[in-house]
Amino acid sequence: MSVLQKLLALLILKAAPQDLPYSQKITVRFAVAYVFSGLVVLQTTLNPDDMLAGLFLGLFIQYVFTYAVLRALNRSARFVQTFCAILGVGILFNLLSWPVFFVLDGDITDESLKSSMSLLFLLLISWEVLVKAHIFRHALEMKMYSALALSFSLFFISVALSQLFFPAETAG
Secondary structure, eight states: OOHHHHHHHHHTTOOOGGGSOOOHHHHHHHHHHHHHHHHHHHTTTSOHHHHHHHHHHHHHHHHHHHHHHHHHTTOGGGHHHHHHHHHHHHHHHHHHHHHHHHHHHSOOOOHHHHHHHHHHHHHHHHHHHHHHHHHHHHHHTOOHHHHHHHHHHHHHHHHHHHHHHSOOOOOO
16 A cells, blocks of 8 residues: 555544654655645735745644654654655645635636535634544544643644744735
8 A cells, every 4th residue: 555545544533653664754745735725725815925834834843843742752762654644644735725726716606516615624624623632542542532732732833833933914
């Protein structure tokens, strides 16, 4: 089974991070691909000056959070595969959300389409939180409730720090 097939299996909760190869080289490639896939998505949400910094902030938050949690629970040896899984599914979710952002960024006046796309985006975020919880559950050998708490924490920390460093510009 290829790495892509394993990532797709992770998306439907049929694989675990330990199913990915233990490879720092693949993890670094995923980090680069994560930044590039993020550039595609964030071009519609951040101003160009903040785009790259926002991507590196997101990458840094995921790195530090994953490392700190694994280290605190004496699972540091699982970092490479866990971080690789988080980056891999992050790339896939970036690619899945790109069409949604593209439609929402356009000059559409159809409110029902905007509502549908917003709902689809909310579903994608929820699915991503669930998949990352699945990754944490396997990496840390914990119950899903605890893993969901970690995944939500990672999500809220990412959103809060992004808002702190890159506040939305208001029209005025």
